[in-house]
Amino acid sequence: MAKTRTDAPLLDVRNLSVQFTTRAGTVTVLDDISFTLERGERISFVGESGCGKSMTALALMGLLPAMGRVSGGQILFKGEDLTQASAARLRRLRGNEVSMIFQEPMTSLNPVFTIGQQIVEVLRLHRGIDNASARRRALELLEAVRIPNASARIDDYPHQLSGGQRQRVMIAIALACEPEILIADEPTTALDVTVQAEIFALLRDLGTKLDTAIILITHDMGAVAQMSERMLVMYAGRRVEEGRVADVVGAPAHPYTRGLIACVPHITSNVAAITEQLPEIDGIVPPITRFGRDECLFAPRCIRVADGCLAAKPQQVEMAGHDAHSVACWHPFASEGAKG
């Protein structure tokens, strides 16, 4: 899918850094993150817990916690630098042009209002339309996210719906204003696999129909392969690998990416091929106080660690033979014949 568009991308994040000021001092939570997103494109962020996936999303939305601030770089949304935008501009942006769905639908829905009221409220706030047409639109949205018998369910309260149905309502709210970017932060973690499959199919369909770009945050490589064209692997606040999903999953260049794919038991119909022990990635993600150092932060866990890995932070380099596949590693796997 080589990009032939000459116009600027919908979203162009350049060298984004975010710092937290804590009692212990200043820590770098996001360290030099760059990526682009085209209209209607789907990208996934993967990595272990605490690597900065959600923080990246919150930075895009202008929702960093109070102790955090953008310490460098730009977030260009259709050419406008959101790091410089006013609070009022960011409020308008959220829900209109960029919206987000979170992991736990129950805490994001208000228990004292019906689901219909909650969608109508969003439409009135952002679209300024009257009650009757907002309700008509709410019903259409509930039908679009395949709530069965929507005209009867529109007056239900959140607790009357199943977990999967609540998540579908969240998607309806997120899509109410036809955003250009939808950020889905682990949208299916709390749901059964059958429901997850439905939610993913729904996001794909609606994304395509409305030309909405989707950023999926997940730690599940399977979800990445199902949902997106490109992926970005994060480790300790940094981008360690980025590329088309087919390239990265087919020939992961970074030992971390390779470990993330291999350490999960993937289903196979050839049971005889299952090994007794899974390949492990030793150890855990370093504490946030170590983020930002001028060294490879993955080195202590890495099977390919060598002299020099701790001497400096590896820069992002393009992989030969792949289009737009880059890795930040002193000793990456080569893209040719990398399998095995």
Next chain:
Amino acid sequence: MSAQLALDVRNLSVSFPMRGRDADGRRRRLLAVDDVSFSVARGKTLGIVGESGSGKTTAAMAVARLVPKMAGSIIIDGTDFGALDTEALRRARQRVQIIFQDPYSSLNPRLRAADIVREPLIYAGATSRTEQDRIIDELFEAVGLRPEQKALFPHQFSGGQRQRIGIARALSTRPSLIICDEPVSALDVAVQAQILNLLKSLQAQFGLTYLFISHDLGVVQHMCDDIAVMYMGQFMEYANRESFFAAPRHPYSEALLDAVPTIEVGAQATGGKLVDGAIPDLTKPQTGCRFASRCPHVAAGCEDSVPLLDVWPGTSDHQLACYRAAEFAAS
């Protein structure tokens, strides 16, 4: 049954009292586990998979006698565990241990790691303090914790390390059966692999028997010798791993497997094949197949009577409960 069975459960049913009364004025009850039978040979692993609310935890807790059973028998290492009363039960409890999902809430925050592992040894009685210390040292080494970590409190450990403490605790009394209830669901993928590998190597080392509960089919495939697929209180399919993954035969098993996202790029998980029907109300008697309301293969008759688990022709132990399987297997 043969003495090789660590666990043999026959016709287990568990129900919970609910608020309100039914039409006949009887207290309403939710039938969470309905007439389920299973067994695990010593040193083996039985996996129970199924969606949230299907009754996996309830079945396991009934085996450990942490929730009362309504009917059925539970034989552990040849003893009728289900029939033991207070004093005998207290002593027998050490033979079943549990590893819980949440390594954060399942450990007593006020106890040091060593004392968390020590607790079951104290309940079991008998052993001296020095003997306990020796066992604790061995267990710490076996689960990959360092000796100096014995004095630390749970909050001073990472999630994976806490799960290691939980495993050491479960092993301490050399139980006949270890129930693992979603032991890795709360852990990060990399740590998950570390813990799964640990459980496997401990099993090989000590000949442990696991009842392994998970909603993750990949994990279950990796860990289990036999697989039971549970839906709304009953087993839909029950088979050995080879037979099950070579040819899952129940429409629900099929749907579960189809829904798992694979890393093959472009291969799209479906699950959309399921009918978006109502999930049965377990406080009411079930008159037909519980899965009928969501089954893509549903036909006349499916809702008239409950299908029973039956051995699939041509196999020795591949059981399933479906009226339609033969028909769509042929087509």
